[in-house]
Amino acid sequence: DIRMTQSPASLSASLGETVNIECLASEDIYSDLAWYQQKPGKSPQLLIYNANSLQNGVPSRFSGSGSGTQYSLKINSLQSEDVATYFCQQYNNYPLTFGSGTKLEIK
């Protein structure tokens, strides 16, 4: 199985700040990487697919980058509504696997 190591596990940042969340795959996943946002009590929502493609309707302050085994999600101008847990997911190889999540809070 491809292991997805996500960091940090938790993050506290101020409104308006820029935050970065990292995801490291245990092998090359050729940009088959998605990012999701999950707010408390809600189902996950797709933010980014193919490592850097923004899903329709997602604010442009979210962006994804990376290749090979290293990927990141960047959130510019942090807003209060961005409080959530963020997960990465690889779909290059079966079984599909997720990172363990990054809990983002406002400082």
Place this chain on the structure above:
Amino acid sequence: EVKLVESGGGLVQPGRSLKLSCAASGFNFNDYWMGWVRQAPGKGLEWIGEINKDSSTINYTPSLKDKFTISRDNAQNTLYLQMSKLGSEDTAIYYCARTYGYFDYWGQGVMVTVSS
């Protein structure tokens, strides 16, 4: 509007079976692969498996392959998850989702609690 609504969850005794349903609307169900993902309380996401458009290909995570069965009824726009030999480790919220490998639409989830 794409909508996925899971049902069939609840409290079930260890060792018993349960079948979840996912009713799809707002898109042509026949044209999409569909999948199931679960989330144990306070934990991360676990992929269960997926099924292609005509049910000719079904993929599972290896640890659940002998316990869970995914199926679909395209005439009813419904996805199913048959779960057997349930144990406490299967207590989770179960989500159905439309999939391209990644999941672009998710249901609201249904809770399954395995306990005596």
